[in-house]
Amino acid sequence: MMTYKNLYYKIYKWENLFLAYKKARKGKTKKPYIKEFEENLTENLQTLQFELMTFTYKPKPLIHFILRDPKTRKISKSDFRDRVIHHALINVIENIFEKSFIYDSCANQIGKGNLFAIKRFEKFQRKVTNNLSSNAYCLKADIKHYFQEVNHEILLSIISRKIGDEDVIRLINQILKPREISRGITSKNPKKGMPLGNLTSQFFANVYLNELDYFVKHFLKAKYFIRYVDDFVILHNSKTQLIEWKVKIEKFLNEKLKLKFHPDKSKISPISKGIDFVGFRNFYYFKLLRKRNIRNMQKKITKFQDGEVPFGKFKEIFYGWTVYARWANSKNLISSLSQKIQESDKLPLKSQQPEDSRLP
Secondary structure, X not given: OOOEOOOHHHHHOHXXXXXXXXXXXXXXXXXXXXXXXXXXXXXXXXXXXXXXXXXXXXXXXXXXXXXXXXXXXXXXXXXXXXXXXXXXXXXXXXXXXXXXXXXXXXXXXXXXXXXXXXXXXXXXXXXXXOOOOOOOEEEEEEEOOHHHHOEHHHHHHHHHOOEOOHHHHHHHHHHHOOOOOHHHOOOOOOOEXXXXXXXXXXXXXXXXXXXXXXXXXXXXXXXXXXXXXXXXXXXXXXXXXXXXXXHHHHHHHHHHHOOOEOOOOOEEEEHHHOEEEOOEEEOOOXXXXXXXXXXXXXXXXXXXXXXXXXXXXHHHHHHHHHHHHOOOOOXXXXXXXXXXXXXXXXXXXXXXXXXXXXXX
16 A cells, blocks of 8 residues: 655645635635634735644634534534645645545545435435335444544544655644633543544545445445445345344444444335435435425524525525425425515515526
8 A cells, every 4th residue: 555755845835825725715705704814814824834844833722613404513613724724734635545435435525425425326226126126125324423433543543554744644633632622611532533514524534434435345345335424325135134234334333443333323224115315215216305404494494584594695595405405306395485485574575686686
């Protein structure tokens, strides 16, 4: 296996830091902290460059907040200067790891998302059922508290197989370490866990579970396997085979990665009964949106009608949701919700709306 050395200087090169800054600010240019950073942009980037060169860089405390969309999660937000560092690091090491990822690792990669995963599921479903003419089964599994349980020592060991630059490993270790955070909360176990919300956490999540991907694809020889972050499915025409694989995967996760299946979300079911995967309930001939997904959008509509969300922002949210929802059999649902919105007294009069601002 090839080991990459002499990478650290590439992280603090001016061109890379400037590119990292542009990526970190994308979609957030109106945020006050972005404007503050840009007031002295050159000086701030030079300071980051100097800190990296002299090994004096230290991440700032994380800011925590609770996000209840679509489920309750604790998001940990890094300071903007640290996010620039995260992008600078990923710019350099991303390609080294991504080219070793399996094709059906579907999250946090360009061109790989939930709709890609759904297309692969549809294709595999047809193959394993002889074009939907025979029975087959699906092992649907979810890893319990994945981001909280990632073991730092194991992760760094995996990364070190490809990265032979000790300074890069030291920087990654700094990013992984728990820091003093808001309201005096600290990590219960400083040797495991990654904060939800960081670019580096999303990337390392794939690096860590790439070990599982290789075990399933190359050791178990499972043909119809798809992973989306910490959720995965395996399709097979033999329930007995899936039961056997489930036992072996549980053992591998526990012994090699110190992870466990979620007991309530990991089971084997007939595909014909519908498989809950990446936001849809997937049946042979149709797909349904998760009820939680629908309830979530209904709550957002209520917030818009109560004046808590401005029209411009809500229009963007609703349009994005409809693009996603149209992958399911949801024409009547979208029409019903659109009608409900059109009846709202918070909607600008049509005569006052530019043509491109109308709701879908």
